[in-house]
Amino acid sequence: MYLLPCPHCEVPAAVSPARAGDRIACPHCGQEIAVPKLGELRQLPTAEGDETVEKSNARAAEGRANRPTVLFTALGLLAAGLFLAAAFCAVNWATIRIPMTTEGHIDEFRQAYQEVSSAQMIREWEEINRNGVDLPAMYQYRVMELDKWAWLRNAGLFSGAGLLAVIGAVFVGRSGRASGA
Template sequence: MISAMYLLPCPHCEESAEVSPARAGDQIPCPHCGQNIPVPKLGELRQLPTAEGDAATEKSKAKAAEGRANRPTVLFTALGLLAAGLFLAAAFCVVNWATISVPLTTEGHIDEFRQAYKEVSSAQMIREWEEINRNGVDLPAMYQYRVMELDKQAWLTNAGLFSGAGLLAVIGAFFVGRSGRASEV
């Protein structure tokens, strides 16, 4: 059975020396200043902190401090990765926006109608007017160019949203990195 080592404070330099219970009632030299330290009797010696307990306490304190020190690094890395992902998503949206070419705009479509109506006879215009009054002007679906216009606008809007969120993540990472550096000092 291995007996515990106890920490005995030196009365001369106030540093601690390890002592075994077998040395109770004896004297040991201080490992720091070299002066002799009287070792108390076994009952008093057992009242002192153990070397193993102190080492375990120091080890757990060091581990906790290391965990606190790593927190800003982990958060900084997570925010950096989030920002990179958001900027990639924004780039994807911009590429999709750029690849959609709308062959016709609403203004162009109206101009085509104006041009066509200039070439239509008055009788044909009256017939169309009567048909509109009878059937209404509701379209069963949007024109294809309008659907393409709306898709293109949606890609651009999404790119802006992803870029804004990415910028916020970069700003957050900057502040986390800065606060982590400040806490190290």
């Protein structure tokens, strides 16, 4: 609704845009008022005045204020998920028991070779030279050791990513609070 001043009594009359180009009666003096065309009508002040503009601005500001909250929540959930994944990896790392290490394996060979006769050592040496040393796969303890360290590496990576998500959430939270204040 637009406020059209009466040319007779100067009291503004509320006019809807649908009445553009029409004639209305003044609510105060009853005289007929010619309503201008829509382009001219839109140049007049509105009946709602500044309240409509303020409400519109408030809604827009509220929408902008909610953006940091949504981003903060998303980053917080991401951080929680990453920390859960890190905990899962850490638990798997902690539960893997390696029965032997490479050093222990070498010590076993040293002890075994101390108990073997010289003739047996020479036969084994000749067999190695003739056939070569063929290890089709890694020893099982070595596979387990590599798996264990992979779990630890993944736990570290998830923890680092979770920490970055927390830092991002704190940054977004603070910037949202600063812009909302």
